[in-house]
Amino acid sequence: SGAGRRASDQSLSNPENLIPLRQIQITDPLPQPWGRVINSKFQYVASKFAENYVGYFSTTYLFSPNRSDSSILNFPGKGLLYIWQVPLLLLGIIFLFKDKSKASLFIFALLLITPLPAALSRDYMHSGRSQALLLPLTIITGLGLAYLFSLIKDKRFSWFLAGCLTWFVIWSLIGRTDDYFFHTFNKQLGGLNQGYKEI
Numbered sequence: 001s002g003a004g005r006r007a008s009d010q011s012l013s014n015p016e017n018l019i020p021l022r023q024i025q026i027t028d029p030l031p032q033p034w035g036r037v038i039n040s041k042f043q044y045v046a047s048k049f050a051e052n053y054v055g056y057f058s059t060t061y062l063f064s065p066n067r068s069d070s071s072i073l074n075f076p077g078k079g080l081l082y083i084w085q086v087p088l089l090l091l092g093i094i095f096l097f098k099d100k101s102k103a104s105l106f107i108f109a110l111l112l113i114t115p116l117p118a119a120l121s122r123d124y125m126h127s128g129r130s131q132a133l134l135l136p137l138t139i140i141t142g143l144g145l146a147y148l149f150s151l152i153k154d155k156r157f158s159w160f161l162a163g164c165l166t167w168f169v170i171w172s173l174i175g176r177t178d179d180y181f182f183h184t185f186n187k188q189l190g191g192l193n194q195g196y197k198e199i
Contacts, residue, residue: 020044024039024044048122049119049120051124052115052118052119052120052121052124052125053115053116053119055119055124055125056115056118056119056125056130056133057115058125060125061080061125062079062080062081062137063079063080063081063082063083063086064079065078065079078176078179080127080134081134081137081141082168082172084165084168084169084172085141087144087148088141088144088145088148089137089140089141089144090144091143091144091145091147091148092139092140092141092142092143092144092145092147093140093144094144094147095143095144095146095147096108096140096143107136107139107140107143110135110136110139111133111136111137111140114130114132114133114135114136115130115133117129118130118133145165148161149161149162
């Protein structure tokens with residue numbers, strides 16, 4: 001009952017979520033039992049899990065406004081992360097590989113582990129189920145920022161870059177605040193079929 005029932009309903013291995021597999025098995029031209037062996041439950045669940053897991057690290061999921069889920073945690077028309085975070089994320093990952101300390105290994109492990117529960121559910125790239133992924137991504141962005149400034153030796157350029165980044169952050173936050181207070185509440189929210197105001 002309760003959360004356990006919800007987890008069971010959303011699980012990839014739930015019989016109701018295996019209906020596409022049954023259709024594949026029925027229409028497969030391979031003679032039986034080979035069709036069922038090749039298109040087995042294990043193979044189907046493993047491939048869907050791998051697809052889901054990789055999807056949580058895709059640019060479509062992290063930066064595109066076109067995610068497949070319509071959860072209320074989505075800002076319609078906005079990515080989960082800002083596009084200016086891309087170079088900082090890459091620098092943060094480079095730093096983690098170069099650092100090799102226990103803290104870096106922990107952060108890297110956190111990055112790899114956090115999407116696992118979401119990848120085990122039937123919904124593809126669901127922002128509500130993968131909220132924990134934003135924690136390591138934010139930490140890595142911060143590490144990338146610190147690593148970037150450690151590489152810059154010229155103080156004047158360092159101040160110029162800090163000013164540019166501050167401008168990007170402020171501009172992004174103003175845009176997100178404007179969306180939150182003046183636009184999001186008036187938009188349709190996918191599967192909910194209502195706006196926030198009506199709900």
